[in-house]
Amino acid sequence: MQHFVQLFRSIDATTSSNAKIDALVEYFRAAAPADAAWAVYFLSGKRLKRFITSRDLQLWARQLTGLPEWLFAECYSSVGDTAETVALLVGNEQTGDSSLSLQQWLENRILPLRQLEKAQQAQAVKGWWQQLSITECFVLNKMLTGAFRVGVAKTMVYKALAQVTGLPQAVIAHRFIGDWQPSADFYRLAVDPEQRRSDSAKPYPFYLAYPLELDPDHPDSVTTGNQLENRLGPTDHWLAEWKWDGIRGQMLHHQSGVYLWSRGEDVITHQFPELAEAATQLPQGVVLDGEILCWREGRPEPFSALQKRLGRKRPSARFLRQYPAVFMAYDLLEYGHLNQRNQLLAQRKQLLATVLDGLSQPSVFRQSPPVAFDSWPMLEQLRQSARHYGVEGLMLKRLDSPYLSGRKKGDWWKYKVDPYTLDAVLLYAQPGSGRRASLYTDYTFGVWQDDELVPVAKAYSGLSDKAINRVDNWIRKNTVERFGPVRSVRPELVFELAFENIAPSPRHKSRLALRFPRIKRWREDKTSREADSLTMLEHLLAEKANGVSPLPAASGRIASPDQD
Amino acid sequence: MVNHTVDSTGVRSVSSSLSDSLLVNSPHGLYCPPGDFYIDPIKPVDRAIITHGHSDHARPGMGHYYCSANSAPLLAHRLGKDISVTPLDYGTVSDFRGVRVSLHPAGHIRGSAQVRVEHDHQCWVVTGDFKRCADPTAEPFEVVECDVLITEATFAVPIYRWRSGEAVAAEIMDWWRGNQATGTTSLLFCYSLGKAQRLLAELGRYTQKTVYAHGAVMPLYRIYQQQGVTMLSTESTVDLPRDHDYSDALVLAPPSAHRSSWMKRFKRVSTGFASGWMQVRGARRRRGYHRGFVLSDHADWPGLIHTVRQTGARQVYTTHGHNEVLARYLREQDIAAAPLSALHQQPASD
Numbered sequence: 031m032q033h034f035v036q037l038f039r040s041i042d043a044t045t046s047s048n049a050k051i052d053a054l055v056e057y058f059r060a061a062a063p064a065d066a067a068w069a070v071y072f073l074s075g076k077r078l079k080r081f082i083t084s085r086d087l088q089l090w091a092r093q094l095t096g097l098p099e100w101l102f103a104e105c106y107s108s109v110g111d112t113a114e115t116v117a118l119l120v121g122n123e124q125t126g127d128s129s130l131s132l133q134q135w136l137e138n139r140i141l142p143l144r145q146l147e148k149a150q151q152a153q154a155v156k157g158w159w160q161q162l163s164i165t166e167c168f169v170l171n172k173m174l175t176g177a178f179r180v181g182v183a184k185t186m187v188y189k190a191l192a193q194v195t196g197l198p199q200a201v202i203a204h205r206f207i208g209d210w211q212p213s214a215d216f217y218r219l220a221v222d223p224e225q226r227r228s229d230s231a232k233p234y235p236f237y238l239a240y241p242l243e244l245d246p247d248h249p250d251s252v253t254t255g256n257q258l259e260n261r262l263g264p265t266d267h268w269l270a271e272w273k274w275d276g277i278r279g280q281m282l283h284h285q286s287g288v289y290l291w292s293r294g295e296d297v298i299t300h301q302f303p304e305l306a307e308a309a310t311q312l313p314q315g316v317v318l319d320g321e322i323l324c325w326r327e328g329r330p331e332p333f334s335a336l337q338k339r340l341g342r343k344r345p346s347a348r349f350l351r352q353y354p355a356v357f358m359a360y361d362l363l364e365y366g367h368l369n370q371r372n373q374l375l376a377q378r379k380q381l382l383a384t385v386l387d388g389l390s391q392p393s394v395f396r397q398s399p400p401v402a403f404d405s406w407p408m409l410e411q412l413r414q415s416a417r418h419y420g421v422e423g424l425m426l427k428r429l430d431s432p433y434l435s436g437r438k439k440g441d442w443w444k445y446k447v448d449p450y451t452l453d454a455v456l457l458y459a460q461p462g463s464g465r466r467a468s469l470y471t472d473y474t475f476g477v478w479q480d481d482e483l484v485p486v487a488k489a490y491s492g493l494s495d496k497a498i499n500r501v502d503n504w505i506r507k508n509t510v511e512r513f514g515p516v517r518s519v520r521p522e523l524v525f526e527l528a529f530e531n532i533a534p535s536p537r538h539k540s541r542l543a544l545r546f547p548r549i550k551r552w553r554e555d556k557t558s559r560e561a562d563s564l565t566m567l568e569h570l571l572a573e574k575a576n577g578v579s580p581l582p583a584a585s586g587r588i589a590s591p592d593q594d
Numbered sequence: 595m596v597n598h599t600v601d602s603t604g605v606r607s608v609s610s611s612l613s614d615s616l617l618v619n620s621p622h623g624l625y626c627p628p629g630d631f632y633i634d635p636i637k638p639v640d641r642a643i644i645t646h647g648h649s650d651h652a653r654p655g656m657g658h659y660y661c662s663a664n665s666a667p668l669l670a671h672r673l674g675k676d677i678s679v680t681p682l683d684y685g686t687v688s689d690f691r692g693v694r695v696s697l698h699p700a701g702h703i704r705g706s707a708q709v710r711v712e713h714d715h716q717c718w719v720v721t722g723d724f725k726r727c728a729d730p731t732a733e734p735f736e737v738v739e740c741d742v743l744i745t746e747a748t749f750a751v752p753i754y755r756w757r758s759g760e761a762v763a764a765e766i767m768d769w770w771r772g773n774q775a776t777g778t779t780s781l782l783f784c785y786s787l788g789k790a791q792r793l794l795a796e797l798g799r800y801t802q803k804t805v806y807a808h809g810a811v812m813p814l815y816r817i818y819q820q821q822g823v824t825m826l827s828t829e830s831t832v833d834l835p836r837d838h839d840y841s842d843a844l845v846l847a848p849p850s851a852h853r854s855s856w857m858k859r860f861k862r863v864s865t866g867f868a869s870g871w872m873q874v875r876g877a878r879r880r881r882g883y884h885r886g887f888v889l890s891d892h893a894d895w896p897g898l899i900h901t902v903r904q905t906g907a908r909q910v911y912t913t914h915g916h917n918e919v920l921a922r923y924l925r926e927q928d929i930a931a932a933p934l935s936a937l938h939q940q941p942a943s944d
């Protein structure tokens with residue numbers, strides 16, 4: 031494990047992406063294939079099926095050190111990460127590194143823990159801790175509990191492997207996507223430049239769009255027809271589509287079967303049996319990219335309906351009728367077993383139409399319709415009204431764009447509706463985790479209900495480091511009460527929060543839940559009395575409950591790209 | 595001997611009448627009523643006993659300063675040559691209106707002192723900032739037995755356990771050598787009084803190369819030098835042309851110089867910070883340094899607990915940092931302890 035720990039140290043010791051990639055390249059050049067396979071596995075964000083929890087680690091560390099629970103909690107609030115807290119408490123000054131490789135650690139030690147009773151697991155892990163340095167304990171704890179987030183993006187790992195193998199990064203990304211078991215054989219095949227056959231059960235890396243900046247105070251803001259014109263040029267190079275509020279997915283139909291993949295690289299075929307069944311009607315050797323939505327009476331259902339579907343591994347027939355799903359196809363990535371991603375978008379869309387037209391109607395496969403617009407100001411109008419149609423905004427795609435991989439600027443943009451906003455009062459604060467451990471950065475906000483402030487949202491981000499420090503300072507000086515790590519503060523600071531959506535929620539005191547709340551700005555000009563009321567939010571909720579309008583008719587035709 | 599009673603919270607402990615409390619909190623800072631002097635006062639007073647030269651302990655505007663002999667030149671440098679100072683030798687008892695006062699090494703930085711205060715059969719010790727790890731630049735900590743201990747608690751959480759300065763210096767050498775190999779300047783941030791000199795002494799075990807330093811470090815370096823502390827030879831960046839080649843150099847600078855225009859003179863840099871706070875990854879990443887070196891001039895958790903026990907104190911007050919954590923832990927070990935804020939408040943007299 032010492033080489034992997036060394037790699038972790040090198041990555042951890044720099045903020046430069048290039049230096050991290052250099053460290054990865056150096057590691058992969060020297061590593062045995064089986065070790066390299068495990069390293070890719072962890073660094074690309076995969077985790078062992080969890081059989082040891084943070085609670086276990088905490089308990090065992092307390093048993094080993096004799097610390098009372100409250101004192102462990104104090105340690106945690108200074109660190110913000112259980113694996114690291116435990117490592118700092120139990121790790122030794124000197125490395126007691128054994129000569130075991132990463133693969134041996136995993137396969138001879140860690141994985142066999144699954145077969146053991148808790149007490150035996152505890153004994154084994156405590157024994158290892160007593161042999162290892164603080165950093166080694168940290169790496170071990172991260173592997174045990176999963177979530178090995180150490181400042182390496184998956185793309186950096188792929189970039190490094192591309193450098194080591196000479197293969198294009200997209201090929202590497204495709205070979206390591208989805209579910210795979212780390213082994214020497216798997217790794218050898220995955221990095222073999224001669225290897226041509228790709229695994230037909232795997233999705234292509236998703237192409238993701240950058241958002242256009244909507245904050246009018248931002249120098250790159252794009253919120254007017256003129257700004258759109260300046261940024262994107264003539265309208266006839268562009269296709270507009272609705273940005274559906276579901277989850278991105280890829281549907282694959284191959285000889286080996288039908289596979290539905292989420293963008294999070296999970297197979298969700300079983301959660302959507304009606305989509306899977308309909309996909310068998312697609313020609314073989316086809317991969318579609320699209321949005322999975324719940325759909326009823328010609329319009330999308332709120333995201334909360336889809337969430338229910340995602341939660342059911344084996345939905346009943348009744349459940350399927352209650353929350354019917356569709357696959358709103360955006361793009362065609364493979365046709366006739368051939369990769370289509372280098373074709374122009376307009377051509378891919380034509381082919382997609384042909385494929386979908388071949389299905390018996392009505393079908394759960396729909397083509398995401400183009401949104402007709404003659405001018406940028408008209409498009410801006412459409413964005414403003416998008417919320418009425420139950421969509422998140424618009425997507426803008428160059429008609430001559432290839433299907434790239436990952437988040438790239440230039441050809442695809444998302445053009446979202448403006449978020450909802452409200453002014454709320456800071457009520458509680460607790461320390462953040464990771465980079466923000468020991469600073470008060472996690473806040474609970476409330477709005478007025480008569481003379482009382484009712485909590486409505488928690489938000490974690492959105493302030494500059496400087497503002498965070500100032501608010502942290504204020505919190506320490508204005509604490510009313512402490513409940514463990516949480517402090518209640520004088521209800522004086524007002525923040526403008528942005529949020530994407532609102533839904534009823536019987537679990538909360540306010541009876542409603544905000545989706546993706548974040549801090550937009552600190553309203554130092556406002557007093558808490560000027561904050562919003564619960565009534566305002568209830569009105570918003572009622573407005574939404576009155577239903578979304580039907581979508582405007584699609585133009586039905588996609589213009590050919592202008593190729594002069 | 596004072597009657598030490600402890601209630602369930604440990605808050606009110608040394609018996610409750612003001613006249614019995616040898617030290618009290620006052621608006622000006624920690625005060626000794628029978629001796630009429632303050633220890634590290636926060637506002638101007640007539641007589642101030644100063645534990646050490648850091649600016650949160652040695653403040654300007656005092657009528658008269660008392661400090662250790664080795665601390666006096668540091669105070670004069672920081673507060674002005676015209677201050678009135680009486681240097682006191684470690685271990686020598688001075689009389690303040692019948693109160694016996696002596697200073698004892700605290701091991702924090704050069705000249706740092708604990709203050710022992712004895713009167714009417716009570717003995718109190720104020721540790722000031724202290725550490726137990728060996729430090730070639732500071733007089734080693736001396737255990738002083740007492741009835742009541744006022745201890746610092748900056749790093750009073752069990753995650754803080756220090757390695758020796760020698761071991762940390764070896765890590766810094768590895769980093770420096772690695773940077774030299776790629777023509778990268780090693781920019782090591784550290785407090786200019788104490789930490790910088792300790793680093794220059796510890797690194798002397800491994801190299802004889804000249805080190806460079808930000809202008810703020812130099813006068814303090816010279817004071818240490820005059821007191822016979824052996825350190826690597828050090829040159830000020832102020833004395834060198836702006837285009838001087840630092841590509842294989844180690845440069846020390848105070849944290850305030852991080853991301854300042856002073857940094858423009860270096861081409862490729864790797865930045866490091868030497869501090870106890872670097873024990874935690876999040877703290878390092880938040881500050882934006884490439885490397886963190888865990889080197890502190892404060893006592894770590896085991897050092898604090900060990901020290902409290904060694905003094906034999908029956909009542910402990912804790913101050914700075916995690917003072918509540920330390921007090922609660924000590925109470926659970928059956929040692930009467932409370933945050934210093936629980937000590938008697940003397941109302942403002944003026």
